[in-house]
Amino acid sequence: MRYAVVADLHGKRKAWRRVLDDVQRRGADRIVCLGDYLDAKVPWRGHDSTTRRDVTDVVEPDPRLWRELAGVDLVLGNQEWRIRDLLRDEQTVGDLDVLLAAPATRMIGAATAMHGHQFSWDDGPICPGWPAVLYPRLAQLPDVPILMVGHSHQVLLLDLLSLGDPAGAVLARRRPVTPGRPIPVDPGGARRLFVNVGPARGKPSRWLLYDDTASEMTFHEAVSQR
Template identity: 80%
Template sequence: MRYAVVADLHGRRKAWRRVLGDAQQRGADQVVCLGDYLEAKVPWRRHTAATHWELTDVVEPDPALWRELAGVDLVLGNQEWRIRDLLRSEQIFGDLDVLLAAPETRMLGAAMTMHGHQFSWEDGPARPGWPAVFYPRLVELPDVPILMVGHSHQTLLLDLPSLGETNGPAGVMVAHRRPVIPGVPTPVDPSGARRLLVNVGPARGKPSHWLLYDDAASEVTFHEVMPGRSNC
């Protein structure tokens, strides 16, 4: 199975169409959205479920986008959680009900997918010539061979130590960063002997990021697509 994995769309219909078109051209069999496919309009400082919120105050209705998203595999993100928390049950129906009822995790072969808000993120170690990124707190990650996430709006590949392995100085767990090269496949190990974290990158931007995960070939390929064309 060849999965097109998308994260952090934040309600951008044009970005969704760019990614979907590129994924179809590259032969993806199935599309999976790793959360934050919607955008909550209420900021955290005003977030209270006790307030009576109108639907349009909480999320911008987009029936066409919602209908398309309801037809793919979804993983709940923190934006969807906030929207669901602010609305009353009678306000959630039709395609929106489908979008807000997604599970928090989904297995794609050997890979577990989740949005990534379930664990903490911190500044990653500096490395000359590499852009700064956030690293997840390793002790909070599930013990799976491959973990695919979004949330932090970055592309990232991390070789992870075995759970509880103190492979760094002062008895700490250390992850090793791999380069991310769009369009170039990266082998993954479904056996779990070499654990890997894959951060997909945001679909909402320019370029829009997405990931092709070939379960049969055991490889992932990062892709970027600009408005008006498909490219690597």
């Protein structure tokens, strides 16, 4: 099965179209969105679930985008959680109800997918010679062979190796990523893999092609073909 994995769209329809065009050109069996496919209009500092708001005060309606997103595999992000928390049940109808009812985690072949707001992030670098980026708190990560996330709006690929001590310490090694170049995946190996697919909302729009049958993944950067 070939999965097109997308994260952090933040309601940008043009970015969604760029990704879809690229996915259709390269081929995929299923599309998976790893959260923050919507964008909450209420900032976190103004988040108050006791205040009555209209839907348009909380999220920008986009019926066409919502309809298309409702037809793919979704994972709930922190933006969707905030929108859901700010609206009443009777306001989340139709496609919006589908978008806000996504699970927190989902299996994609041999990989576990979640948004990434469930654990903490720190400024790097943890790898000498690499640019400083946000790295996940290793001790908080689920113990799974492959973990795919978004949330931090970056491309990041880490090998995770357990040191075998009683404290459960984990060593992380950052791996280089070249768009368009396949990377072998060994879900049964000694090393776990942490994958941040990068944000779809920008230019270029980033996404990941994960081929579970061939045991490989390829990072892609989608640009407008029109």
